[in-house]
Amino acid sequence: MAARKLNDATKRKEFEAEALPHMDALYRTALRLAKNQSDAEDLVQEAFAKAYRFWDKFELGSNCRAWLFKIMTNIFINEYRSKSRSPLQANIDDIDDNYLYGQLAGSEMTENPEQTLFSKLFDDDVKKAIENLPDDFRLVAVLSFLEGFSYQEIAEIADLQLGTVKSRLHRGRKLLQKQLFDYAVKNGYIKEKAK
Amino acid sequence: MNCQDALELLYDIIDKEASEIDAKEVQEHLESCRDCFKIYRIETSVQEFIASRIKGNGPSPQLDSLKDKIIVRLDRIDNEASPGQPPRSFGLVAKMLVAAACLVILIGAASIATDYYREYVYYTPLASAHHAVHDRSWNQPTFELSPSYLDLDFSNLGYEQGFVLVNSSKEQICGVEMAHFVFRNSKLTVSVFAAPSGEYSIPEDCIDTQLSLDGKTFFNHRCHDCWLLFHEVGNAVIIAASTETGFDLYPFTPTENVVLTSSSLP
Structure with a gap:
């Protein structure tokens, strides 16, 4: 150097x-x-x-x-970075891949159910969902979604392996989707799929 | 391309990380598969939606005052660096506890630049690597590292405190390939890094914080909220790391008496 x-x-x-x-x-x-x-x-x-x-x-x-x-x-x-573990972290593995699709595909809605969902959510809802992510996931999510860094750039910035970047991004997405969907259900924007 | 292949590439495509060939094959698959097409459509619009919403509305009014504050900081740094001014000591910790003994360590006041440099180059990557494993739960231990990596046995470290070796891997840290052993008990995670001493040398300025115990010499460093303990044994440099500063890292320092057997790591 x-x-x-x-x-x-x-x-x-x-x-x-x-x-x-x-x-x-x-x-x-x-x-x-x-x-x-x-x-x-x-x-x-x-x-x-x-x-x-x-x-x-x-x-x-x-x-x-x-x-x-x-x-x-x-x-x-x-x-x-906060030392406390986020309560969200424990449940990540319970969320299916393509969570939102699974929920939306079964809801009683029309051709583009996601549009209905998005039209109801505010900036603050999304920001809050991001802020609720555990630090490790939030970091890679923000670098990717907000700043548009590539996986390789994120790996270098955060000192992580490429595979770790991808898996954290993937889990971060699942957590975000679940939060947004749950939030929309709670506020009556959409109906939860019948179990 | 089948559905499984197409879905595995979902986020690579959304993040524009997929190769052209993959992207083309996925495109062809989506033209003939309505289910995958729907998944892609929903995932893509969710992504666009999230990205557009977190960006918020234009520049914030605080930015001008923030810029002023930064300019003031830069001025201050310029003034510190001028000749004739004594260097300011950069908050190093001057005391620590090791084992039962209370030892006072003298830390020389190094120049600011050197402090920053060594934080950034020698210590922060170790602390980051430890942070990266610290929060994980280790229900299923995975062992990636060949036990013959170094001629030392790590499996029994911290045994008396209830620690077990839950993972080990090879990582590039500080520009050197290091073995990273992760130990856990019911409350804490400790990392032990090892590298051949020919490749990683204990930073010279660490000698300020030298202490001896049972004939071994240790060097300590506190890197923000991570505690690091360096020492050399046999042909290796061993570095133990913990985020618990009140916790004793001494049991994580292997001695020559601990001999490696190739079966000591699963």
Whole structure:
């Protein structure tokens, strides 16, 4: 890992041009990870401070966005991740693959039942469902769904094996779908399939 | 392509990770299979829906003030780095308990840059690897690692505290291939990493935190909420890790007396 030699003025100028423009993206991900505005702001600030200290290690021309997300993810895992186990986690394996399909296909609805479901759900319902995911699943889900990182990029950012990224993403999806469906049933938006 | 193949590729297709050939074959299958087509349709629209909803509505008004705060942080870092200013010590833990003995460890105040560097390069990957196994339940142990990986026996570590070896695997950590053994009792998970000492050396600045016990020399480090204990035995560097900071990692340090038999790992 060869450090580039930079004087202070160049370093600052490069950093403001290359790294700072990614603040919006880092913040929206931080909000979904940390779940509240104040922690999200702290997380982004810590990430930028750390990135700035390491700026001479950053290879100019390589993927700055992924590099910044890796730094922020590291801080999140080490300092913000809650130690308590989410109550959702225990039940993941009970959810079938294609859960939503199984539910919707049997509900008394028309050609596109999913459209009926979506039209009833609000942004906040979806955000809450994401926030309810256990940290490990939420991290990969946010990096994929919100930021559009590829499996390989997520593996590098979160320091995970490719297979682990895929399985966490898969389980995260199942959990999300179940929550959204249960929520819709509870609020009477759709009827549960007869058992 | 049959239904099972098509459904296995479902999320690869949705996430645009499938190869062109796979994507084409799935497409052909969907044209002739109404059931799979429905599943794909629902899953795709759920995905689009979720992605569109979590993005929210445009930039938030807090962003300008956040940018100002970041600029202030950068200014502060620039000032710290100027010559003539003494380096600020970066919150290292200065005391720890090991076994029954209470030992005071002196930690030199290293420069900020070095602290960050070693956090990032030497310690954080180990802590992350431990975190990754920490929350898992281990109903079904899987053992991926060949027991002959290192000439040491790991299976009995922590036995007196009720720990059992629940998993082991090989992982790339800190740029080195390491064995990662996972131990669990009713409450806690402990990771033990091992690497040939020729490939991974204990970071030099760790020597600040040296202590000796029963003729063995240990190096300790606290990496955020993960506790790491380094030592060298035989031809290996052994690193024990736990997220429980009040917990004694000493039983997870194998000695030369523990000899490997090739049957000691299932």
